[in-house]
Amino acid sequence: MTAVQAGAQTAPASASQTHAHVTCPFCGLRCDDLEIARAGQTLKVTRNGCDKAKAGFERPLTQPMPRVGGKEVSLPEAIAAAAALIGNARLPAFGGLATDVDGMRAIMSIADKSRGVVDHAFSEAQGRNIKVLQTSGYIMTTLTEARNRADLFIIASDVHTFHPRFFERIVCNEKSMFSEAPPKRTIVFLGEGYDTSAAVGTRIGDVIQINCAKQRIGEIVSALRTLHKGVPLPAGDIAGVPRSQIEDLLARCHKADYGVVVWVPPDLDFPNADLTVHQICEFVKDLNVKQRFAGLSLGGNEGASTAVSVCTWQSGYPLRVSFATGQPKYDANLFAIPKLIASGQTDCLVWLSTFTADLSPPATDIPTVVIGSHDLKLAKEPAVYIPVGTPGIDHKGQLVRCDSVVSLPLRDLERAAGLPRTVDVLAALEAAL
Ligand code: SF4
Structure with a gap:
């Protein structure tokens, strides 16, 4: 074990320094575009980053x-x-x-x-996905695929609170890998109490809010699956959501070239939330019979x-x-x-x-x-x-x-x-x- 490894304090090699292309360890997105300035032993986020990154990098060293x-x-x-x-x-x-x-x-x-x-x-939160993976499997995409291909995002968790730059980096990007002027995207917030403030910019088309308690997202998705299969549903609202709004969402899913359902396992913090993840993953599989659709689970903090x-x-x-x-x-x-x-x-x-x-x-x-x-x-x-x-x-x-x-x-x-x-x-x- 070296002197540093043994806990001995040493002076920084230079009084100040700026690091570019820094990867942030403070949430599962792992943004790798931060710039961090160091003065002595004090760090400051000088480019990119978010409040969570600032709280992590800039806290005083004891x-x-x-x-x-x-x-x-x-x-x-x-x-x-x-x-x-x-x-x-x-x-x-x-x-x-x-x-x-x-x-x-x-x-x-x-x-x-x-x-x-x-x-x-x-582990409890991660287990909501793992149970589904073990019992029925799922079709998932990656951050890069979603950023470059998706034209419909269904946001089924309070993504912005857990991952503050998700919208900036993955949803609101003005260009994609394949186009300097890609088409606008539709954002559907499924749930309530989410911070939706980041769904803005030239890339964003329709922004739709479907209000329901998080515990009832599974019911909405189950209704989507039922309607998608052409099975009749009783008239009336489902989980407090008008039937017309659910039918509109299904039509938007059918029209999408690449739809993505996004959730954050720690935010689905209620009993048997794995069943909600299961419904989402089965809906994605149903749609993939005729079109392209994927799940995207965040988390990993x-x-x-x-x-x-x-x-x-x-x-x-x-x-x-x-x-x-x-x-x-x-x-x-x-x-x-x-x-x-x-x-x-x-x-x-x-x-x-x-x-x-x-x-x-x-x-x-x-x-x-x-x-x-x-x-x-x-x-x-x-x-x-x-x-x-x-x-x-x-x-x-x-x-x-x-x-x-x-x-x-x-x-x-x-x-x-x-x-x-x-x-x-x-x-x-x-x-x-
Ligand atoms: S969203 Fe913020 S906390 Fe998460 S990796 Fe990016 S900069 Fe860090």
């Missing part, structure tokens, strides 16, 4: 020491204390998992060695798409996976860390949260090791706290984009915070087990 039982210690001492807790645990649980590809590979290796369980903080991809590459399963028997076993219900904590099955929590200050570990009495960002909010002092660098700010790395088709390289913005890389901390931790 430089905490590792702690054991609330007492400041050296990094090797903190690693030794963490290794002792994990090594003595009956079933260690590795949660949060907000890290880059290297960090996730390293945590998989430790979970395997210590016979623990891995579960991302957003806090490294969620990276965690599920790496877990699948290495274990053969998406999250949640247990290595308790010495081989990977997948069960999305059984291996949910909140349930393992509540039932007393796990006796040690390792929480990985390296991007933002807000993905805090759950309040629990079981011994907790936190490997986290320098300003991570902690409701309770953990048994061990090891501050680490943020991938894409303090060191290079890679993150999988929300459409899971590419991994974007992350830059070291050279603020020389002296914060170790998660992968180095975890390598030392595994060696100490």
Whole structure:
């Protein structure tokens, strides 16, 4: 481990610097066109970006020491204390998992060695898609395909709040890969309470709002499927939406050259939301018999798409996976860390949260090791706290984009915070087990 990796503070190589083409790690879109200026150890987003990116890059740097039982210690001492807790645990649980590809590979290796369980903080949300993929499959597109080909977007979540530049980069682009003046696009907002302010610009044609509770989107899509198949529906409104509006939407779908239904799994936060995703995916399949239509799932914030991809590459399963028997076993219900904590099955929590200050570990009495960002909010002092660098700010790395088709390289913005890389901390931790 080098001096920097061991936590020693060093001065930045130059007083100020501007980085172009920076990839943003703060949501699943992974915009790669940011410009970040650094003055000393202070960062500023000077081109592109959004409020979420500014909040992530520009937050003041604090430089905490590792702690054991609330007492400041050296990094090797903190690693030794963490290794002792994990090594003595009956079933260690590795949660949060907000890290880059290297960090996730390293945590998989430790979970395997210590016979623990891995579960991302957003597994419940990601699971809404995975259940559908496992049971009936789906037809999905990518951000690039949607940006260049789609002429109809059905927005079935509050996309702008979760991914502030989705409209700017994917929907409102004035040119496409195939045309300097592509035709206007129709935007249909399906649901209510969404921030629709970004659906503006010369590329945008009709903007239609279909108001219904998110919990009832599945009913609307089910009605679309029924009408599409020529099966009669009872007269009257459906989920509070006039029948004429649903028929109009179906006609627009039939006329589209390339329609896309967009949703954000964490925003469909109600019981059995996988059934809504299922209806959307089946509608897309129905339409594809005669035309081109696709789903586009966003999400992937806090490294969620990276965690599920790496877990699948290495274990053969998406999250949640247990290595308790010495081989990977997948069960999305059984291996949910909140349930393992509540039932007393796990006796040690390792929480990985390296991007933002807000993905805090759950309040629990079981011994907790936190490997986290320098300003991570902690409701309770953990048994061990090891501050680490943020991938894409303090060191290079890679993150999988929300459409899971590419991994974007992350830059070291050279603020020389002296914060170790998660992968180095975890390598030392595994060696100490
Ligand atoms: S939309 Fe997401 S990836 Fe793009 S700049 Fe904002 S937070 Fe970063």
